[in-house]
Amino acid sequence: MTPVEARSPLRLGASIGDFIKTVQLAVLRPLWAMIRGKELAATGLALVARLLHTNLCLGTKFWTDAGLNQLLTSPAGDVVGALVERDGKVLRVQAKRGVILAAGGFARNPEMREQYLQKPTQTEWSLTAPEDRGDAIRAAMDVGADIALMKHAWWMPCLIDNGKPMLDVYARSFPHSIIVDQSGRRYFNESECYCDAGSNMLARNGETPSIHSWLILDSRHRRKYMLGQLLPGLTPRSSITSGFLYKGSTLGGLANQIGVDEHQLQETVNRFNKFALDGVDQDFRRGLNPYNKTFSDPSHRPNPNLGTIERGPFYAVKIYPGDIGTKGGLVTDERARVLNRQGQSIKGLYATGNTTASVFGSRYPGSGGTLGPGMTFGYIAATDLAK
Structure with a gap:
């Protein structure tokens, strides 16, 4: 599995191409491997598997x-x-x-x-x-x-579901999403490198409470993209009753649920929506460099990382400055x-x-x-x- 292929399952609701590639990765390739009596390994796991195999062949003791x-x-x-x-x-x-x-x-x-x-x-x-x-x-x-x-540390923004941390590289970077601190304001480019994102969360907390921050989504994000372990288009009630996900029919209703100032959040979203329609994030330039586009939806225009937040229901999830090591x-x-x-x-x-x-x-x-x-x-x- 190539890095490009690995992105398709995360946005399988965005296009027919992503859906087909996801079926190929999740069903057809494992089925073919099973028929041949093989086990598949990809990305970092494949690297470790290759090194382990080589050492075992050489008689290295573990x-x-x-x-x-x-x-x-x-x-x-x-x-x-x-x-x-x-x-x-x-x-x-x-x-x-x-x-x-x-x-x-x-x-x-x-x-x-x-x-x-x-x-x-x-x-x-x-x-x-x-x-x-x-x-x-x-x-x-x-x-x-x-x-x-x-x-x-090697910072990695994370979502926590039932005590289990999950890395968030993609969900925050896809269209129809923003991250706000507890005052309801954006404070960094949500599509930037995860290590920089974590650093920004910690730095912001010295000025305004931002740990945890809030990842704000509209219904199109939930329909098209993965969120933690939630598949696109599937938002089970248990994800809400557990406290992992907050849901509101209106943005104001969602703000009241999560304790964020309703008027400030609406103002933040209104400003962001103008950027999304123009295709240029005037505050943090989200989606305007090659790295940002790595974690984006190519089918979305004019900016593959920006999408308005205007179609309910709306969702919020807590996001923390996690890490993948020190x-x-x-x-x-x-x-x-x-x-x-x-x-x-x-x-x-x-x-x-x-x-x-x-x-x-x-x-x-x-x-x-x-x-x-x-x-x-x-x-x-x-x-x-x-x-």
């Missing part, structure tokens, strides 16, 4: 559910192994050449989030694995490793060696991925911004160790 307790050091301070907890036992693992830490960040560690990340912050907003608790970072700090960029971590050099607080490398200790401070600093170049550096510096670390 330990799952094995937590890092501590790094072992020699009297000289070199890292020579680790204490690992597995099956209820603490095992001493000696390293012949060194240790490479590639264990993610600390997005699911509430204490570290509270200590380092911008506020407010909640582990419930993170889309990372439950095990992403910063064990490797803390173990390295215990042997003198330096850290950087700890207040930053950006801060161990400081490394060009050889992926972990550095101590004096800027010197710790012999025998290497790191890559979200365990390290991002090579991109506080910025985000786009999708794959963690995968590329993670694989590159993993290769560099292994090559350096093998010398």
Whole structure:
């Protein structure tokens, strides 16, 4: 499945082409794979599957559910192994050449989030694995490793349904939608990069309450596009009674339900609707750059990201500054060696991925911004160790 194909299921109600492509992806391809006795993997999962398959073919041993307790050091301070907890036992693992830490960040560690990340912050907003608790970072700090960029994360606006966070890359970017803070005002380009969107939510909260913000939709958005796990055209009553989705026959009625000033929200929508009709967002230029158009509806004119909000019923859903990982971590050099607080490398200790401070600093170049550096510096670390 290509990135272009992956967008069709998210807007399957927008055009016959998107509907046909969705049937092909969701029904025909899995059916053909089942007939051949195969299992399909796509996008990031396919990358991991390929790497895992290659390692298994080479005889690489994997330990799952094995937590890092501590790094072992020699009297000289070199890292020579680790204490690992597995099956209820603490095992001493000696390293012949060194240790490479590639264990993610600390997005699911509430204490570290509270200590380092911008506020407010909640582990419930993170889309990372439950095990992403910063064990490797803390173990390295215990042997003198330096850290950087700890207040930053790979921000990802998220929706929360029954306690489960869901990333929101597309719904906020499609036509017939806006995001407002709790005063009822727009404050950023809803179609911008998710990392920037999360940063804007946090920055806005220092001026006006914006956590949570509100994603406002009209009936055409619900008819055409995915929203979280809700298919286009299907809005079950349970999604409303659960508190995930708010519904109003009028915009004013919806504003009263969610506690947003009715007149301010109407004013915001009226201004936005003029932009949508003209095709130019005079406030935040939504839909006017190539990145915005990546997450849009090409069948919608004149601007594939802008659509008026005027046909009821209207909907609102809470949106939070979630994340897909933390950006801060161990400081490394060009050889992926972990550095101590004096800027010197710790012999025998290497790191890559979200365990390290991002090579991109506080910025985000786009999708794959963690995968590329993670694989590159993993290769560099292994090559350096093998010398």
